[in-house]
Amino acid sequence: MKYQFTLKTSIELPIAHRLSSAYSGLCVGNVGTDGKPSEGNPIYHGHNYHVTISVITSSINNDYMVADFKLIKKVIHEYFDQYDHSLILKKGDPLLEFYKDNSPNSRLFVWDYNPTAEYMSLLWMQEMKKRLSEIIPDVKVKICVEETKNNSVTCEEVEE
Numbered sequence: 001m002k003y004q005f006t007l008k009t010s011i012e013l014p015i016a017h018r019l020s021s022a023y024s025g026l027c028v029g030n031v032g033t034d035g036k037p038s039e040g041n042p043i044y045h046g047h048n049y050h051v052t053i054s055v056i057t058s059s060i061n062n063d064y065m066v067a068d069f070k071l072i073k074k075v076i077h078e079y080f081d082q083y084d085h086s087l088i089l090k091k092g093d094p095l096l097e098f099y100k101d102n103s104p105n106s107r108l109f110v111w112d113y114n115p116t117a118e119y120m121s122l123l124w125m126q127e128m129k130k131r132l133s134e135i136i137p138d139v140k141v142k143i144c145v146e147e148t149k150n151n152s153v154t155c156e157e158v159e160e
Contacts, residue, residue, distance in 0.1 A: 002058060003058060004056060004057070004058050005056070005057055005058070005060060005066050006054050006055070006056045007054070007055040007056075007066055007067075007069070007072065008052055008053065008054045008055075009052070009053055009055075009069065009072060009073055009076065010050060010051060010052045010053070011050075011051050011053070011076060011077070011080050012048055012049065012050050012051075013048070013049045013051060013080060013083050013084055014046060014047075014048050014049070014084065014085050015046060015047065015049055015083055015085075015086050015087070015088060016044045016045065016046035016086070016087045016088070017044065017045070017046070017047075017087065017088045017089070017115040018044040018045070018087075018088075018089055018090075018093060018095060018115070019090075019114050019115070019116065020089075020090045020092070020093050020114060044087065044089075044095070047147045047148065049117075049120070049145055049146065049147060050145075050146040050152075051080065051124065051143065051144070051145055051146070052143070052144040052146070053076055053128055053141065053142075053143055054141065054142035054143075054144070054156075055067075055072060055132060055136065055139060055140075055141060056139065056140040056141070056142060057136055057137070057138050057139050057140065058138065059136070059137045059138055066136060067135055067136050071135060072132070072135075075128075075131050075132055075135065076128070078131075079127060079128070079131060080124075082107065083107070083109070084107070085107060086106075086107035086108065086109055087099065087106060087107065087108050087109070088108075088109045088110075088111060088115035089108070089109070089110055089111070089115070090110070090111055090112070090113060090114050090115065091110055091111065091112055093110075096108075096110065111123070117145045117147050117151075117152070117153045118153050118155070120145045121143045121144070121145045121153050121154060121155035122155045124143045124145070124155075125141050125142065125143040125155045125156065125157070128141045128143065129141040129157075140156065140157060141156070141157075142154060142155070142156035143155050143156070
């Protein structure tokens with residue numbers, strides 16, 4: 001009989017983002033550069049993202065552990081802590097120069113693609129798999145990005 005173990009841990013990340021497409025006005029909480037609600041011309045908005053990282057493997061060590069949770073959380077925090085209170089924009093966003101000029105010390109990330117929850121889950125799943133595979137053999141990683149209590153997206157690799 002073969003077994004599979006799934007370890008889960010979560011982190012909360014307050015992140016602002018802007019969707020540079022027709023969808024950008026669909027999110028609530030858009031604010032302008034003056035800090036006031038912006039209707040019609042959304043600048044950016046944020047969420048307290050709840051990110052759940054699932055570590056999946058059939059391997060356990062001699063101590064009957066996949067890995068110590070402290071070690072797993074260390075790997076997770078070494079990567080995700082950089083996103084705490086950050087802003088994510090897409091390359092080419094007209095707001096990039098404004099933030100670079102007016103907030104040079106802010107945590108600004110520029111991604112190739114729209115910073116949607118779907119893309120976050122894909123990017124973060126790939127990064128966590130790369131990092132966790134250094135300490136856990138045959139690891140699979142599933143990432144769930146929850147924007148609100150009722151809205152989330154999960155990304156995981158599947159067999160073809």
